[in-house]
Each structure stands twice: as structure tokens, then as C-alpha cells.
Amino acid sequence: MxxxxxxxxxxxxxxxxxxxxxxxxxxxxxxxxxxxGKPCPEQLELSNCVLTALSGDNCISKDGVDCRNYGVLDGxxxxxxxxxxxxxxxxxxxIVGGNSSLNLMYDTIVRAMLFGVSGRELxxxxxxxxxxxLCPTPGYDRHFAICETLGIKMIPVAMKDDGPDMDTVxxxxxxxxxxxGIWCVPKHSNPTGITYSDDVVRRFAALRPKAKDFCIFWxxxxxxxxxxxxxxxxxxxxxxxxxxxxESENMIYYFAxxxxxxxxxxxxxxxxxxxxxxxDIKRIVxxxxxxxxxxxxxxxxxxxxxxxxxxxxxxxxAKILRPKFEIVKNILSRELDGTGAAVWSNPKGGYFxxxxxxxxxxxxxxxxxxDAGVRLTxxxxxxxxxxxxxxxxxxxxxxxxxxxxxxxxxxxxxxxxKIAAIEKCLKA
Amino acid sequence: MxxxxxxxxxxxxxxxxxxxxxxxxxxxxxxxxxxxGKPCPEQLELSNCVLTALSGDNCISKDGVDCRNYGVLDGxxxxxxxxxxxxxxxxxxxIVGGNSSLNLMYDTIVRAMLFGVSGRELxxxxxxxxxxxLCPTPGYDRHFAICETLGIKMIPVAMKDDGPDMDTVxxxxxxxxxxxGIWCVPKHSNPTGITYSDDVVRRFAALRPKAKDFCIFWxxxxxxxxxxxxxxxxxxxxxxxxxxxxESENMIYYFAxxxxxxxxxxxxxxxxxxxxxxxDIKRIVxxxxxxxxxxxxxxxxxxxxxxxxxxxxxxxxAKILRPKFEIVKNILSRELDGTGAAVWSNPKGGYFxxxxxxxxxxxxxxxxxxDAGVRLTxxxxxxxxxxxxxxxxxxxxxxxxxxxxxxxxxxxxxxxxKIAAIEKCLKA
Numbered sequence: 001m002x003x004x005x006x007x008x009x010x011x012x013x014x015x016x017x018x019x020x021x022x023x024x025x026x027x028x029x030x031x032x033x034x035x036x037g038k039p040c041p042e043q044l045e046l047s048n049c050v051l052t053a054l055s056g057d058n059c060i061s062k063d064g065v066d067c068r069n070y071g072v073l074d075g076x077x078x079x080x081x082x083x084x085x086x087x088x089x090x091x092x093x094x095i096v097g098g099n100s101s102l103n104l105m106y107d108t109i110v111r112a113m114l115f116g117v118s119g120r121e122l123x124x125x126x127x128x129x130x131x132x133x134l135c136p137t138p139g140y141d142r143h144f145a146i147c148e149t150l151g152i153k154m155i156p157v158a159m160k161d162d163g164p165d166m167d168t169v170x171x172x173x174x175x176x177x178x179x180x181g182i183w184c185v186p187k188h189s190n191p192t193g194i195t196y197s198d199d200v201v202r203r204f205a206a207l208r209p210k211a212k213d214f215c216i217f218w219x220x221x222x223x224x225x226x227x228x229x230x231x232x233x234x235x236x237x238x239x240x241x242x243x244x245x246x247e248s249e250n251m252i253y254y255f256a257x258x259x260x261x262x263x264x265x266x267x268x269x270x271x272x273x274x275x276x277x278x279x280d281i282k283r284i285v286x287x288x289x290x291x292x293x294x295x296x297x298x299x300x301x302x303x304x305x306x307x308x309x310x311x312x313x314x315x316x317x318a319k320i321l322r323p324k325f326e327i328v329k330n331i332l333s334r335e336l337d338g339t340g341a342a343v344w345s346n347p348k349g350g351y352f353x354x355x356x357x358x359x360x361x362x363x364x365x366x367x368x369x370x371d372a373g374v375r376l377t378x379x380x381x382x383x384x385x386x387x388x389x390x391x392x393x394x395x396x397x398x399x400x401x402x403x404x405x406x407x408x409x410x411x412x413x414x415x416x417x418k419i420a421a422i423e424k425c426l427k428a
Numbered sequence: 429m430x431x432x433x434x435x436x437x438x439x440x441x442x443x444x445x446x447x448x449x450x451x452x453x454x455x456x457x458x459x460x461x462x463x464x465g466k467p468c469p470e471q472l473e474l475s476n477c478v479l480t481a482l483s484g485d486n487c488i489s490k491d492g493v494d495c496r497n498y499g500v501l502d503g504x505x506x507x508x509x510x511x512x513x514x515x516x517x518x519x520x521x522x523i524v525g526g527n528s529s530l531n532l533m534y535d536t537i538v539r540a541m542l543f544g545v546s547g548r549e550l551x552x553x554x555x556x557x558x559x560x561x562l563c564p565t566p567g568y569d570r571h572f573a574i575c576e577t578l579g580i581k582m583i584p585v586a587m588k589d590d591g592p593d594m595d596t597v598x599x600x601x602x603x604x605x606x607x608x609g610i611w612c613v614p615k616h617s618n619p620t621g622i623t624y625s626d627d628v629v630r631r632f633a634a635l636r637p638k639a640k641d642f643c644i645f646w647x648x649x650x651x652x653x654x655x656x657x658x659x660x661x662x663x664x665x666x667x668x669x670x671x672x673x674x675e676s677e678n679m680i681y682y683f684a685x686x687x688x689x690x691x692x693x694x695x696x697x698x699x700x701x702x703x704x705x706x707x708d709i710k711r712i713v714x715x716x717x718x719x720x721x722x723x724x725x726x727x728x729x730x731x732x733x734x735x736x737x738x739x740x741x742x743x744x745x746a747k748i749l750r751p752k753f754e755i756v757k758n759i760l761s762r763e764l765d766g767t768g769a770a771v772w773s774n775p776k777g778g779y780f781x782x783x784x785x786x787x788x789x790x791x792x793x794x795x796x797x798x799d800a801g802v803r804l805t806x807x808x809x810x811x812x813x814x815x816x817x818x819x820x821x822x823x824x825x826x827x828x829x830x831x832x833x834x835x836x837x838x839x840x841x842x843x844x845x846k847i848a849a850i851e852k853c854l855k856a
Contacts (some may be wrong), residue, residue, distance in 0.1 A: 036498065044496040048484030051723070056476030068472040070464065070692040098526055105719040110538055114553065114578065125542065125553055142718070147713045150542065264498040264725040287529040287577045290570070295479070295694040296721065 002340030003425045011039045018415060022372060025412050030373030032409040037190070037351035038400040039260060040324075041319075046316050047262040053302040054295060067294040068281065074278075078305075079268065079297045085307040087223055087256060089272045095281060098292045101257040101269035106146050108253055108271065111284050112180070115152060117213035118250065118280040121415040124152070124213075124301055131268035134172060134182040138354055138382030138393045140190040141221070143183040147384070154384035155179070173209040178320060181215040187234045188222035191354040191382055191395040193347020195232035205240035205248050213334055218238030218254045224314050225260060227322050232348050238272070249274040251301050258300060260317075261310060268300050300386060305364040324398045327406050328353050335414035341421035344396075353383070353396040362391045368416035374409050430768030431846075431853045443850045446843060450800060452498055458801030460837040465618070465779035467688060467745075474744050475690040481730040482723060495722040501714055502706075506733075507696065507725045513735040515651055515684060516664050519702045523709060529685040529697035533645060534574050534683055536699065539712055540608070541578060545641035546678065546708040552580070552608060552641075558582045562600060564592035564612040566782055566810030571611040571647070573814070582812035583607070587620055591628030597677050602669055609643040615662045616650035618812055619782040619823040621775020623660035633668035640811040645684045646795075650740050653775040655750050656804040666700070677702040686728060688779065689741060696728050725847040754825045755834050756781050760785045763842035769849035772824075780825040782810070789848040790819045796844035802837050 003011060019334070037368070059067045059145050062078045077097025084091040097104045111117075113125040124131045132153040135144060139159070155172065158165040173179050184204070186196040195203075204216055218237055226232065241248035258267035273281065304310045329346055332355075336342050345354045357365050362379045369376050377395040380386040395414070398406055490506045512519040525532045532787045539545075541553040560581040563572060567587070575582050578793060583600065586593040591614070601607050612632070614624040620848045624632075632644055646665055654660065669676035679703070686695035701709065732738045757774055760783075766769050772783045785793050790807045793850025797804050805823040808814040824841070826834055 038498050042495070044494065045484060047496070051482045051484060051487070052480070054479045056473060056479060059479070066472065068475070068691045068694065069469075070466050099721040100717045100719075106716040110542065113542060114538065142715075145715045149712065263496045263723060265719045266496065266721045284577065287570075287573045288534040289528045291528075291693045293527040293694045293724065295691060296724070345613065374732065 001220065002338065003421050004340055006425070008426055011422045012185055015419065015426070018419050018422065021415055025415065027370050028359070028373070029080055030408065030412070032373060032401060032412070033374050033375045034201045034396050034398065034409055034413070035377045036400060037397045039264060040320065040400050040402070042320050043317055043399075044263065045314060047303070049303040050262050050299045053055060058302070059295065059298065061291065061294070061298060065294070067298045068203075070290055072294055073291050074282055074298045075270070075292065076294055076301065079192070079348045082301055082304065082306065082310070083270050083272075085128055086139050086310055087220065087272070089238055089254065091359055093238070093275060093278055094270050094272045095285070096292065096297055097269045097271060097277060099266055099296070100220065101219065101255040101271075102142055102332045104269055104271045105143070105219065105255055106369060107288075108217075108281070109146060109150060109152070112213070112215070115284065117215060117273070121211075121213035127178060129178060132178050133179040134164075134169060134179060135384045136183065137384065138160060138191050138395070139183060139380040140219070141377075141386075143217070151169065152180075156384055157182075159189065159194070161194055163194070163196035166200055166203045170203065170207065170224050171173050173207055173214060175210060177210040179209065179215055180211050180213060183217050183219065185219050185221055186237070187220055187232060188225055188347055188350025190344075190350065191352035193345045193350050193352060193354065195234055195348075201235040201237050202240050205237055207248075207251065209251070215253055216251050220254060220256045222260070222269055223256050224243070224310060224348040225317070225351070226314065227318050227325055228348055246274065246276070250277055253277070262300060262303070266296070268297050271328070296301070321399055323336040323403055324406055325353070326400045327403060328396060330411050331407065331410040331414060335411070336417065339366060339418065341417050351397060351399055353398060355394045355396055356392050357394060357417055358421050358424055359392045361417075361424055362388060362394055364420040364423070365413070367417045368419060369413055373410045373411050374417065376413075430766065431849050433769055434853070436854055439850045440856055442683050443847065443854070446847050446850065449843055450796070450847060451717060451754050453843065454800050454834025455674070456801070458836065458840070460801060460829060460833050460840070461803045462824050462826065462837055462841070463803050464827070464828060465803045465825045467692060468748065468828050468830070470748050471745055471827075472691065474741060475731070476729040477751050478690050478744055481727040487723065487726065488729070489722070489726060493722070495726045498718055500722055501719050502710055503720065503744070504722055504725045504752060506729045510729055510732065510734065510738070511684065511698050511700075513769070514738055515639050516649065517666055517682065517701075521666070521703060521706055522698050522700045523706060523713070524725055525697045525699060525722065527694055527697060527724070529647065529649065529683040529687070529699075530570055532699045533571070533647065533683055533696055535716075536645075536709070537574060537580070538577060539709070540641070540643070543712065545643060549571055549641035555606060557606060559608040560604070560606050562592075562597060562607060563812045565812065566823070567611055568613055568647070569805075569809040569814070571645070572812050573815075580608075584812055585687075587617065587622070589624070591624035594628055594631045598631065598635065601635055601639070601642060603638060605638040607637070608639050608641060609645055611645050611647065612830045613647050613649055614665070615648055615660060616653055616775055618649065618778065619773075619780035621773045621778045621780060621782065623662055623776075623813065626663045629663040630666050630668050633665055633672055635676075635679065637679070642679055643681050644679050646680055648682060648684045650688070650778040651684050652738060652743070653779070655746050655753055656776055658843065674702065678705055681705070688745075688837070689738060690728060690731075694724070696725050741757065749827055751831055752829075752834055755783070755831060756824060756826045756838050759835065759838040763839070764845060767846065767849065777824060779827055782827060783822045783824055784820045785822060785845055786852055787818045787820045788850050790816060790822055792848040792851070793822060793841070793844045797841055800840050800844065802840045804841070
């Protein structure tokens with residue numbers, strides 16, 4: 001029986017015992033952090049080979065470049081080939097950047113602001129009345145922070161189980177020329193974990209935006225980050241775009257990195273785009289830098305010489321992460337099934353579980369957790385301008401904690417969710 | 429006797445034998461490259477310790493951060509301390525960035541274009557009529573390329589033996605509000621190799637620009653890159669600015685890197701600025717990236733734990749580079765002294781020798797060298813818009829070639845300089 005269908009007297013009695021349980025928890029003085037999508041220490045150990053891959057004797061790339069010296073703007077050929085094989089994108093459409101795909105995204109928007117997209121249209125900073133981005137929500141806070149900082153107006157679009165609400169996306173982009181882009185995490189989406197369906201990918205490729213410089217920011221952060229061997233399959237947006245033509249291909253800016261394959265913050269990131277866009281990006285990047293860190297590129301390709309090696313690595317990650325996601329799922333289910341106090345995603349990969357509590361309860365749950373020693377991602381973080389209009393979404397990052405700590409943290413979370421839900425029902 | 433004072437008959441006869449020497453050289457089919465300020469292979473060997481500094485067991489920073497994971501936006505404390513000791517800048521005024529100081533400079537100008545300098549003034553991209561930079565010339569082509577690409581108008585200012593012509597700099601910045609910055613390579617300047625005098629540094633700190641958002645881009649790329657133990661001493665601009673006050677300190681954006689200490693393109697770069705500016709930079713950088721590559725920072729500080737270790741490394745570099753600069757100086761002197769065909773700089777550090785041939789002769793020398801198998805940096809590269817109004821400056825990069833090849837290349841260069849000079853005198 002859900003809380004909403006339970007009589008108030010029963011609820012009041014349940015609340016009383018929940019409060020006594022809460023006080024017991026609080027007295028333990030926990031300090032548990034569910035905020036960040038960080039690999040756990042065991043995962044870091046999987047990539048130590050990267051640290052010792054190079055010595056003075058083996059820094060020459062496939063085509064004879066000493067990676068200890070200047071040269072090579074857009075990435076070592078063997079690293080392009082690795083990403084090409086892994087992501088099914090032609091190597092010539094790839095630029096290998098530095099350590100951060102977020103930085104490549106920021107730089108891409110900055111170029112659009114100052115130079116216009118591929119020099120085809122007005123720089124976004126000069127568009128009268130400003131420009132707008134569509135933001136499937138809940139989504140990734142750092143995407144939204146880029147827009148907010150650069151003064152790009154964000155329009156939320158609902159996320160469904162198979163991707164963004166494409167009816168809305170199509171309507172908006174075909175009617176408003178100031179809409180210049182959309183943020184997508186197409187596989188194991190942050191935070192809901194869902195993967196875009198074939199139909200959604202095809203509809204993206206088939207978009208006919210009013211803005212000729214409309215960009216699809218395809219942040220495939222979790223491209224190979226499956227928890228199970230029968231992982232979600234994401235259709236290739238470049239393949240679908242190629243069927244339609246250059247205007248479709250030119251919309252796509254594709255990002256990926258090894259941050260959660262090897263070392264976060266010390267991996268290798270890429271941007272992939274149409275041939276025309278790649279040429280345009282390189283023209284500006286050549287002014288921005290002499291080149292990215294080739295030694296780190298070489299380290300990575302020496303440890304992971306082909307896609308099969310990366311996939312083996314991802315199986316090792318999955319072996320560590322699977323139990324964590326299952327702990328979350330099992331405790332949420334055990335404690336909350338039938339209460340109507342929350343619904344949550346059951347991702348088959350990625351780094352997050354998205355949790356919707358009762359409307360108006362997220363802030364209360366956040367505060368209860370905080371006071372009991374469990375840190376959650378700020379309420380609203382998954383929404384443009386950090387504003388969750390229904391005050392209901394919470395993002396759970398289960399990867400960093402030990403399995404024991406995670407078990408404790410999720411149990412505390414469910415206790416707080418129950419308290420907030422019953423409080424709400426009692427007030428109704 | 430200079431060529432200009434020699435009778436034409438004698439010159440014609442000298443030219444004839446120079447042409448026959450030139451044809452002999454040409455027949456050898458040389459391929460020698462004097463274009464890039466790249467360390468030579470022997471120099472790269474000096475830093476191999478960086479490659480093997482880390483394994484899985486020693487990636488924890490001084491304050492307990494596992495550098496294999498996310499965290500730390502503005503650099504490891506121990507790396508800030510290293511640069512602080514080396515450059516005499518308080519650690520809290522330093523942000524440790526990625527692998528490229530050029531990228532930090534580009535990013536700094538981009539922030540000024542989009543957000544304004546420290547949010548104090550209008551973004552440069554919105555200034556009616558555009559903004560301007562002063563460019564001491566000859567100077568660094570990549571500085572000029574940033575301005576050109578971003579549409580910042582460049583005003584050349586003469587370089588003297590003790591730095592830029594400060595009378596002109598003071599006049600211009602105090603009268604024109606659209607002048608927003610100046611490029612400086614204050615020590616072993618690129619390409620002339622001179623170091624700014626104490627008086628010049630003091631006059632920089634004492635500038636009273638009409639533009640409140642005027643920036644001094646202090647690219648101290650060769651801060652510790654001395655060829656001789658009695659190296660040039662550069663006054664600390666931050667110390668001088670502190671004597672004047674916050675407006676002076678806020679003008680300074682200071683850059684340095686380990687590109688020519690350890691590995692070009694795989695080192696560590698910093699930006700240093702006033703406390704107020706650092707806070708403002710961090711506010712934007714926090715949106716741009718989750719963090720720079722801490723593992724590479726850690727590698728560097730493990731190999732070079734203090735300034736003394738860096739200075740020892742620089743002595744080893746100097747031991748390799750000194751003979752190269754002396755080869756250039758000796759051959760230029762032996763072949764050209766007294767001819768009036770060229771004057772050149774005698775740098776005590778850095779990576780370049782600047783050579784002024786007779787007016788109108790640089791392009792001719794460049795072409796003669798090219799056809800004889802010696803590549804020089806493009807004529808005009810050291811000037812804004814790649815335009816040397818007198819067609820006389822050439823930049824020589826003597827570091828990369830072996831001593832034998834360098835000897836050959838400089839001899840060929842002098843032969844071409846003589847031919848071009850005599851041709852000019854014969855036409856006069």
C-alpha cells in the first residue's frame with residue numbers, strides 16, 4: 001500500500017519509528033559522499049600500466065615522431081585509429097585533444113561564440129537577443145554550467161525512457177532560429193542512465209533546424225561503459241547523418257574520452273565532426289596551442305593498442321561496478337517498493353542512478369541526508385539554472401564508495417525518503 | 429670594407445665566385461631546418477626521468493590527493509610551490525594549467541573577449557570599433573596569430589636592446605583606451621634574445637593606461653633558460669607592481685612553462701596573476717574543465733622537487749646549447765663582419781638568434797636558402813600580420829640541428845646573405 005493510500009494514523013506511527021531510526025543513524029556520525037561520478041580506488045588500479053608505459057627508449061610514434069618534442073597538432077594517428085575502431089568513426093573525422101572532453105566542448109562553444117560555427121554563420125555572441133540551447137532534463141550539470149556562464153539561454157526538454165522528447169525537440173528547432181544547439185549524453189545518459197533508441201538517433205540525424213548553425217553536442221561519455229555483457233546498443237549518429245547528407249553531418253559535434261576508461265583528469269579526449277568542421281576546428285586550434293600532450297596519447301595507445309584491449313578493460317571496470325549498482329537497486333527496491341515514495345532508473349551502464357522522490361520532497365531528502373552524514377548532489381543540479389521546478393530529482397553516484405559504505409548510504413537515503421514522503425502525506 | 433663602399437667591379441667578381449660556391453652547395457642536396465625553436469634529441473634525453481617517475485604506488489600528492497582521480501582545479505600545491513620558488517611569485521598567485529602556456533594565453537584573451545577582464549569592464553568583443561594590442565617587433569609569431577585570429581588590431585612597437593621602446597608604449601597606452609594589452613617576452617626575448625632592463629620593467633609596472641582593463645602579457649618562456657652562468661637578470665614585475673598598488677598588479681598576466689625544461693608539448697604550464705584576477709580566472713576555468721592533468725604535474729615535481737633541481741637541469745641544457753649558439757655567432761662573425769650585409773643578436777639564453785639583413789633582402793635570402801636546402805622561418809613571421817615593412821628580419825633557431833648540420837646551415841645562410849647584399853649594392 002502506498003503512503004498516499006495509507007491512513008494518517010498508521011503513517012504517523014511509521015514516521016515515529018522512522019525518526020527513531022534516523023536518530024540512531026545520526027548518532028553514528030557517518031561521512032558518506034554520493035555526489036561525484038568518480039571511479040573507486042580499485043578501478044584506478046586497473047590502469048596503472050598507463051603510468052609505466054613509457055621510458056626514454058619508446059617514445060617514437062608509429063609514423064616516426066618523437067613524442068617528447070613539438071609537433072602533431074591533431075593527435076597521433078594510432079590514437080585516432082584506436083578511437084575510430086572503438087566508436088566506429090572514420091579516423092580523419094577525429095581530433096585527439098588534451099585530458100578533458102568537457103574542455104573540448106567548452107572550446108567548441110567558445111569558437112561558435114567568437115567565430116561562428118565553421119565560419120558559416122554569425123558568431124553567436126553577435127546574435128541579437130542571444131542564442132538558446134535545448135537541455136534534456138534531468139541532464140549533466142556541467143553542460144548547463146557552460147551555457148549559463150556564456151549567457152546561452154537554456155530551454156528544458158523532457159527526457160523519456162528512449163531519449164529526449166523528440167516531438168518537442170523537432171517543433172522547437174524547426175521554428176526558432178535562435179536555438180543553436182542541444183546537449184545529448186546518448187548512451188547511459190547522465191543521470192538517468194538510459195540509452196537513446198534507434199528511432200531517437202535517426203530523428204536527431206534527420207533534424208531540419210531553422211538555424212543553419214544548429215549543433216548537436218553528442219557527449220558520448222559512456223560509449224563503452226556497460227555494466228552487463230548484453231549492453232545497450234547506440235546507433236551511430238554519423239552513419240545516420242551520412243545517409244541524409246552534409247547538412248546533417250555538419251550538425252554533429254561528437255565527444256568522448258578515456259576519463260572513465262583509464263584515469264579521470266589524466267586521460268585522452270577527442271572531438272569528432274564532419275570533414276568540413278574538423279578543418280575549421282583545426283584552423284583555430286592551431287592558433288590556440290602548438291599541440292596537445294602526445295606522450296599521454298602514446299601512453300594510452302601503448303597500454304590499449306586496439307578496441308579489444310579497451311573492451312577487456314571495461315569488463316574489469318564492470319566487474320567492480322556491477323555490485324555497486326545492484327546494491328543501490330536492491331536496497332531502493334527492498335525499502336521503497338510499494339510506498340510510492342520514489343521511482344528510480346535502472347541503468348545498464350554509466351555512472352549514475354536518477355531518483356525521483358515525491359514532488360516537493362527532494363530538498364527535504366537532501367537536507368535530511370546531509371544532517372545524517374550522507375552528501376547528495378545539490379538538488380536542482382541536473383536542471384538548467386540549478387532549478388528543479390518540481391523539487392523531485394536526485395542524482396545518485398554509487399561508484400566511489402566501498403560496497404559497505406554504499407550499502408549504509410543508500411539505506412540512510414531510503415530512510416530519509418520515507419520520512420519526507422510521509423511528512424508530505426500527513427500535511428496533505 | 430663594407431659592400432656598400434666597395435666598387436662594383438670588385439663586387440661583381442665576388443658575386444661570381446659566390447654563385448659558384450652556391451651552385452656547389454646546391455649540388456649537395458642538403459635538407460636543413462632552422463625554423464623551429466625545438467630542443468635537440470640530446471636535450472630530450474635529459475628529462476627521461478619524467479617518463480618513469482610514477483607507478484601505481486606513488487600517485488598521492490603532498491596533501492593526500494590520489495592524482496589518478498578527479499579533483500584539484502588549479503594545480504597541486506607542490507607544483508605551485510616549485511614555480512613559486514623558481515620564479516619568485518607567491519604560490520597563491522599561481523594556477524597550474526595543462527601542457528601549453530600558449531593555450532593559457534589564448535584562453536586568457538578569449539575570457540577577456542567574452543567576459544571582460546576580471547568582470548571589471550566591457551567584454552572586448554563588444555567594444556565598439558574593436559580593441560588593439562601593442563606588439564614589440566620583432567616578436568613571437570604565435571602571439572601575433574592569436575591577435576590576428578581574434579580580430580585584435582596589432583600596433584607594432586620597436587624593440588630596443590633593453591626592451592620595447594617605452595616612450596612609445598607609455599604615449600600610446602595613456603592616450604588610446606582601445607589599446608587593451610601588450611605582448612612581452614621579457615627574458616631572452618623571442619627572437620632578439622635581449623632581456624628587459626630594470627628600468628623597462630619598472631616602467632611597465634608604472635604604466636597608467638587609459639584602458640582600465642589594460643593587460644601586460646608577460647610571457648616569461650625563457651625564465652631560467654640561460655646559456656651562461658652569469659645569465660641575464662630580470663627584475664620581478666610583480667615586486668615592482670606591488671610597490672605601486674593593486675591597479676598595477678591587476679595589469680599583469682604572467683606565463684611560464686616547462687616546455688623547454690622537460691618536454692615540449694608534454695610539460696606543465698602556469699599562469700600567475702593578482703589575487704583578484706586569479707579568483708576570476710578560476711571562476712571561469714571551473715566551468716571549462718574539471719581539472720588539468722595532475723599526474724603530469726606530479727611527474728614533474730617528483731623529478732624536479734625544487735628550484736635547485738630545475739637549475740641543475742638548465743645547466744645541462746646550456747651545456748648542449750652553448751656550442752650551438754657559438755657556432756652561429758662565430759660563423760656569422762667570420763663570414764659577415766665588416767661586410768655590412770647583416771647585424772645579429774648575441775643572446776645569452778633563449779632559443780633564437782635574430783638577424784637583420786640589408787633592407788629589402790630578407791625575402792631574397794629566404795628564397796636562396798630554401799633553394800639550397802636550408803629552411804628558414806617565413807619572412808615577416810616575427811611581425812604583426814606577417815609583414816616585415818623593411819623586409820630585413822630573419823629568425824634563426826639553432827637548437828635542433830646537430831652541430832655539424834648547424835655549421836653547414838649557417839655557412840650556407842651567410843653565403844646567401846652575401847649574394848643578396850651584393851645583388852642589392854650592384855643595383856643601387
